[in-house]
Amino acid sequence: MKNEIMDGLMLKKAFVGGARLLESKKEEVNALNVFPVPDGDTGTNMSLTMKSAVKQISSLDAPTVGEVAVAASNGSLMGARGNSGVILSQLFRGFANSLKDKDKINTIDLAKAFKSASETAYKAVMKPTEGTILTVAKGCADYALELAEVENDIFVFLEKVINKGKEVLNKTPDMLPVLKQAGVVDAGGKGLIVVLTGALNAITGKEDIILDFPAKVDKPVEIFPRIDDENIKFGYCTEFMINTDFDDYEALRSELNSFGDSLLVVGGDGLIKVHVHTNNPGLVLERALEIGELNDIKIDNMRYQHRHIIEEEVSEKIEINNRNREMKKYAFITVSIGEGLNKVFKELNVDYIIPGGQTMNPSTEDILKAIDEVNGENIIILPNNSNIVLAADQAKELSDKKVYVFPTKTIPEGITALITFDPELDIEENLTNMEEAVTHVKTGMVTYAVRNTEIDNTKINKDDIIGLSNGEILAVGNSIDEVSLVLLQKVINDEYSLITVFYGNEIDDESAKKFAKRLEEEFENFDIEVVYGGQPLYYYIFSLE
The missing domain is CATH 1.25.40.340 (DhaL domain)
Incomplete structure (x- = not known):
């Protein structure tokens, strides 16, 4: 027709x-x-x-x-x-x-x-x-x-x-x-x-379309580290939405807390989102039914699937300083994920941390809300990820505040920029100094391959350990430590004298310290610093300065 x-x-x-x-x-x-x-x-x-x-x-x-x-x-x-x-x-x-x-x-x-x-x-x-x-x-x-x-x-x-x-x-x-x-x-x-x-x-008409398309917009926060299922205390990741007029989120959060951990209860406009790790999803759903109608129910058996889902952060932000303080000349917003990395940024006087990074790219709205929250005559955003820069630029254009996006592409670049910053200097001079400093830091990262592929004539199999720097895969193997060592050997030169090792949430303290000792033997003219980053997905993030 x-x-x-x-x-x-x-x-x-x-x-x-x-x-x-x-x-x-x-x-x-x-x-x-x-x-x-x-x-x-x-x-x-x-x-x-x-x-x-x-x-x-x-x-x-x-x-x-x-x-x-x-x-x-x-x-x-x-x-x-x-x-x-x-x-x-x-x-x-x-x-x-x-x-x-x-x-x-x-x-x-x-x-x-x-x-x-x-x-x-x-x-x-x-x-x-x-x-x-x-x-x-x-x-x-x-x-x-x-x-x-x-x-x-x-x-x-x-x-x-x-x-x-x-x-x-x-x-x-x-x-x-x-x-x-x-x-x-x-x-x-x-x-x-x-x-x-x-x-x-x-x-x-090739597909039936219901115009009330679910308006749920979640962040892509499901991250699946490979772990032993014996470490999972609560076996079922349970998520659902409640259609309700009930608005005492704190009371519901307190009650559901007894059913498990990794609890998130957020809501607004007649909807409550619940995420919890529990051994009794049926009991959680029964309690929720007393409040309202349920939809978008999702229950994953984490023991069976050998995975752990990091707690969703739908609208909560990690605020570091008191948002009601007096106006500052400079305020910093950064994107970060990992308890240790967040602590580092806090110590460097970042005003607002947006949870995110790999697999968790914050939206323009997330960044705009952060801009609205901080009190600064000049607001500087450090995206710390090349895939977040455009969203930060877009948020800048939508804000009526004086915002600067300093396009850091990695966590080490963000940290270096903050260390370089001098609150006594004007904004233009600071941005110039930060830009210069970032050129002298190199980032290396170690993670695992999610699929088979071939890049630069190198065959990579799913689950191989891979080492990356500046958008290139430089090392591939089966051992985290060996791949890390090869990666560092390829990126280190006489320009650098310090190696900072940020270890992720799948590396324990003992393993990190053991690896650091090996680095001290291999690179005896370098200072080696080991810092708990707690980041998911990446076993190690290396900063070379």
Whole structure:
């Protein structure tokens, strides 16, 4: 059946369909990340960004096309996570700018909106790289403009644009050698094609779409260290939502605390989210049923699956200093995860720590809330992760405070920047000094591979221990200590004299000290410092200065 017009309800359905399909295929998108490290989360970040967009449009009744597009743009803007999520939000922003005054649209309107989306996303990235989601978006947009001149059926139009996008996506390995070597297409580009495909399926009836898409937007905090199940005291990770008017969260938290540990109870607007590790999930659910209706129930047998889920931090932030203190000349916000690393940042007078990092990229809204909380004439954000910089930049643009994003890409860079900072100097001089200091610190990290791959002619098998520095895998093996040693041997030179070892939550004190002794023997002219970081996923983070 031919359809030449898209109205607001159809566009709303398209966004919901795109979000649903991406949610179901996010792991497929995640698997396309080139590096086989456990923080490859393009699909997860894009899915969470889509959920934020859909949450914003879910309350619209009989909306115009413009109202839907603007709501989706606003929702994705605040909920954007990771570089892929921020770029997706910028695509929606450009899309909305083109359609904001439209009641209904045809293929020509849609083509112009695609072009506006592509141009806006390109402008948002300082150094656009071809062979990425940007290229796929541009390919779709350019073709859409040509096609709209001869095709007025919305359904046929979208199908052909998507097919063109797939062609461009399949060429991304020819544009980025690292993709070709890994044998994958660009993950962000794939995610975009999934969104468009889900949108088309929804509006053509290939998939039944319920417009009250669950508005739950969680952080991607499930991290699965490999551990012995005997260490698990409470065997069932239990999560659910309660629809209720009950608002005494403290009382519920206190009561449920007796059922287990890793308890989280947060809520608002008639919803309470509960996360608890327990041996009696049935008792927890029975108590919750006394309060209201349950949905999104998820129970994982952690002993059976040999995993432990780190407690979710949905809206709670780690605040370090009293937020009611007098205005400071300088205030610092940093992103960090791990008890030990947080302690280090606290000692360096950071004002606000946003929980996050690998697999836990905070959203633009998370960062914006942190900006709102701190009291500083000049607010400096240290993302400490290359995948958080764009979200920090986006939060900066949305704030009316004087905010500076110092784009640290690793924890050691963040620590070095803070040590270098002198509160007696002006902001520009400090930023210059910090930039200079960061060039003299090198970071090494040791983790494990989550899949088989081949990079730089090196075969890597799932669960291999891998050592990385500056975006390169430099060591592969079966022993954490041996891989760590090889990594350090490859990155150390005469420029450095200090090695700081931050050991993670899977390394015990004795093992860390034993390894440090070995480093003292191997690098006898270096000072060796050992610090408990408590970070997940990465056994060791090394700072070389």
